[in-house]
Amino acid sequence: MNRTLYTLLFHLGLPLIALRLWLRARKAPAYAQRIGERFARGLPMMQQGGIWVHAVSVGESIAAAPMVRALLARYPHLPLTITCMTPTGSERIRSMFANEPRVQHCYLPYDFPWAAARFLDHVRPKIGVIMETELWPNHIHQCAKRGIPTVLANARLSERSARGYAKFARLTRPMLAEMSLIAVQTETEAQRFRDLGAHPECVQVTGSIKFDLTVDPQLLSRAARQRADWQTLDRPVWIAASTHAGEDEVVLSAHRQVLAHHPDALLILVPRHPERFDSVYELVRQQGFTGVRRSSGEPVTRETAVLVGDTMGELLFLYALADIAFVGGSLVPNGGHNLLEPAALDKPVLSGPHLFNFLEIAALLRNAGALKESSDAVGLAAAVQGLIEQPDQAKAMADAGLAVIKANQGALSKLLDGIGGLLR
Template identity: 50%
Template structure:
């Protein structure tokens, strides 16, 4: 190949060394670099610096990421701040219609519904404890709990049942009944639809030492978003949403429950958070076009 485009953080020293040695032009697209990852690179400077310097172009997601790359020894002229491709998320009309139809099918049009998306073991108890508090305020509330990995589906079902909640499993085509308290989203590829059918969302991987998952997906549906403190993989995006009032960082199940209950009961607070998230996404679109142009220049050079 004459060119190689690598996404985000998939940097392999041997691959980059051999590609560069063979004259392959290298680009790191949608590049993100947390302070924690930058620290790890610094500890292995003899390996990481040549690897990073072999990159002909870096399309950084943020000014902070660009500054960290430069601090590690990358030439400033090789870096362009383009924003994150994740802001160019487009929710199709079909997906929105599918989500609305699902909520109608459940006959829970007026019930408070929230999603705990991409959650991991170590977070299950906190999510269920928060939902118990939400139910105490509104017994009609529904939690859609979506584990991150398929191998966690049965463990999550066991946790929900052991906690005494009335459970429906999506994988078994169990219908959501008026008495259903938790729907386990134990299927693949439906998380976006669940976000579209809900009112609020917690994004997992953030109450454990994981780094988190994408909070823009629920925000793109106009959902107020909650995350835990361990969200370093999406630090800049989380900061933008938090500063705008679209997202709240919580540290415990009681804090999550209080935030959910507040938004469910305060329409003006809910609407403000919903609109703020949509505005943040709209204001930061355009990374796809910028990164395509950098890729074109790389290929044409």
Template identity: 60%
Template sequence: MTRTLYSIFFTLCIPLILLRLIYRAWRAPAYARRWSERFALGGDVRQGGIWVHAVSVGESIAAAPMVRELMQRHPDLPITITCMTPTGSEQIRKLFGGQVGHAYLPYDLPWLQRRLLRKLKPRVGIIMETELWPNLVAECERAQVPLVLANARLSERSARGYQRVSWLVKPMFAALDWVAVQSQAEALRFSSLGVDKSAMMVTGSIKFDFRPSAALLAQAHALRKNWGERPVWIAASTHAGEDEQVLRAHQVLLQTLPDALLILVPRHPERFDSVARQVSDAGLLQVRRSQGGSPAPTDQVLLGDTMGELVMLYACADVAFVGGSLVPNGGHNYLEPAALGLPVLSGPHRFNFTEINDLLQGAGALQLVNDSQGISEALLTLLQDSKARKQAGDAGLAVVAANQGALELLLQGIEQRL
């Protein structure tokens, strides 16, 4: 009965959802394409294999090692990856090309999820992290599709939100066949929401199993070589309200290190142009990565306004600031720069990655900063002290190495359900 009320409410909201989609398409034209897939029509859906859902860019990148292993171990099983955003879709295409099927996940109405599952007929469904929808889970249970929640994470904040609608979500959590959870603290939160302890394993985060490819590192080395010996730092996945602070920190840094280069990578592509204007308004000379140019000695900012190149740009830097953390977004993946041996800076809002943040901070690999002044002070120390930089970078590499192995545990759990 509760899910029926949810479905009725969702149906009534469809006009508002479509208006929001139109608004997003106005800001980011990619949202105007492939609308039919949001109603389970069209898309490159491959039947009778493995279905993976990765909501957006971060989840797609996290899923990539798992998907590659599944392709290698089960070459006879087609794989289809669904997502929710154009940036996630572009990332999937960049990672896999035509090797996998791909479509948007439809809106969470029972007849739409049923239509998708009839087309997919998957032997197993794998949802990355915590992208759960009541009708999606219920229809998988109805169609007897085993459902795995992979690399599952649940912050205290998210758990409190779910508890407020426990009448709706507890049956959803209870219906999951297996949950591969990142930490013991998160396992307790999942258990309180209805996941059976026998259907859950603490595997750690598969993001620790991230290994940059030799080709990517070679590309980064070739790009960085063109810039000479200048100090380089990156501000990655920044949100509105952070770019101003990053640019102020860079202006202060330039007073001591006038040849320093900032690689600024906004989180969302619809902000690329507005951030470029902010850089110009700050009086800083910039080059845009999308235009294919290399920073001249006089350029002070490289704007990373492309998709799928973040890890490569990390590999070009000496120090990394991870965005979404100066504003209350909860931070982004700290393990990518750590796995590349970079000292990491984060703002105080890191609730999406609390356990990973604590591990890196405890090892001396990550430093918390509260504002532009904190960023500039930390940068001056690290960029002028190669020994301190290497010590922090090595500490991050050690944390990553010590926590690897989650991917193999996850794959073993998936194998049991195929």
């Protein structure tokens, strides 16, 4: 398949795209809003001539935040346009940069050549920075036609994904050859990109910028005050964050077992997607737990067993409230989520076994003794209970996680240097 055939198939798939939007809007009404932006229609007024950053959803938006802030500081005369594909990503971008007038935002149009061209003509960026592995052939080609350098930042490419791209070499090879810089996390991934057709001189191993996160001291102070207000300073608090369908039942079962030994334990349960907030809260009630929704503003009391984190933009704060952190998307084969956020907040980190999206990071934390994995409710409960009853072990895990983060920082600086070399 070449780009011409790909584009034809993409156009033929328009009814499926519309159906997918409609189905998603039934669960998450925000998908029915701003549809014009997805076709480069009705784009908001924007300053031109700046830096365009694309982060597909919430995880990539969070990973991009330190880079965006560094770019704002390094290029104070340039606007930054941040695009994404999901309402949750859009909400996170807006909340993170609400007070930064140079940051502008819209959805990235679908990968039709005419939509990509209209978007680029509207924004006229000096450079495009795409987070991780969100590769769109027509967007990249339209950038190349206009002489706009494109960077793949914090790039990841699993063996499975590489095999998939290799099946469409006539599409993949020219697309990668048009990229100006591919900043990858590991040498293994670098070689995969080279094998697929990227110019070797354009592929650089920079490491993961996810290690270059910083924690606002005010966040920790606010969390300490919140726990004091809730009178939970002497209660064991653990969080299960970014959970997916099929995990909440396991987490609640584990919490029930923890409560059998520590009746005052509090669980903060944070579903990954907002369309599941209501159903997860109902599940908590159905299973007989005394629950409170974070969005309600109701205080946590001695009787509260579960706090449902149903707000956007608060995950780091909710992590900071906890003593122990479980990262979801890992008890089901979803591939896991960012393990470094709780580690950076000095928390011992727990997960399930499905971590294929974070293999290298998981290995670093596991080998350092900063990560414990469980595959079911019994194992998760035992891990949580063990850390509650052995605070020295919990502290050792937390310290090991922080050490891993500090030892692997520096990727952001390398990436910024690479971007700077293309911004002429």
